Amino acid sequence: MAGMGPAPKPGAERRRRNATHATTKLPAGGRTGEVPRWPLLDDIVMTTQRDTAQRTVDELELQLLEPTLKGRPRAAAQRKLDAARSELNIVSAQLDAARRVEAELWTELWATPQAAAWERLGWTREVAQYVRWKAKAEQGDMDAAKEARQLADRLGLNPLAMLRLRWEVAEDEVAEQRQDRTARTRPASARQRLKVIDPNAAAGGT
Template sequence: MPRGGARAVSGPPPDPRSLRSTKAIDKGGWRTLPAEGRQGEPPEWPLTTPAERELDLWHDLWVKPQAVAWEDMGQELEVALFVRTLAEAERADARVDVKKMVRGYLDSLGMSVAGMNRNRWKIAPAVEEPAETAEPVRRPSARDRLKVVPSGEGA
């Protein structure tokens, strides 16, 4: 077993706000994923016949922002293996090693905060749709506040 030295996932994850990470950004290091997620139908299931739960997970995952990056990198097989492993890990009698595999997939696919940082991904701020614009409330002017009293009244 090697002693000391760098490891693939050693040290703190990169921080997009740090000066050192800013240099990585300049080199194209951080990728901003769309908040609305991936649009369209999910890719074709690449493994053997899926269970119904696997298809549900598959459809849920392919609308996430991370799915844009998975598609660009051709990670359909890795996502399918994650789905199959996650479905197995959900069972009450699931083995601990299967649950640990799920954690590894979460990180490698950018589904956890640590995984997002290690992949140097961030999600764009959500664009809120403008609310229905009502008539702007008009404050009364000084002239509106003056009451005109006709002569002869109030005496």
């Protein structure tokens, strides 16, 4: 990402060169605890569009109640009302979908290893901004997708960004020990049991 500078070397490479760079260890099992309260209001643009569409529907419905409205004017008003209702339904559905996606993403993100660092740094609103742009991106907004990618870098949501932030997921030592024990006790495979035989020795050659 522009302005962030080159990524630090991975931990293994730094250790080989005896370099000392402070890193933040993140829990492999993710952050535990309650999910923070959602800090943002509903999307202002979508909320305004919904309210405007609702007002248009209300006005047209009142207009159609006028007994003097007949013939072509009435038919025209009815077409406008149908279009306004359609727009209202679409915007309301989009707003509801955005709320659902935001709630799901918000909950998922606060269970990640990175969330432990966000909590220490107080990045609640920054994470919420990412969630908002990501929800828009999932509805096909390409500009929102660009914003979401930039915020993902800042929040350490990809390996390169984690290197730049000097964040490392702590190794799960218990799981590694379990895997080592399993490897030691697992029977050798048929390939491992095969031995390379010298054909000359087998034939009694010199």
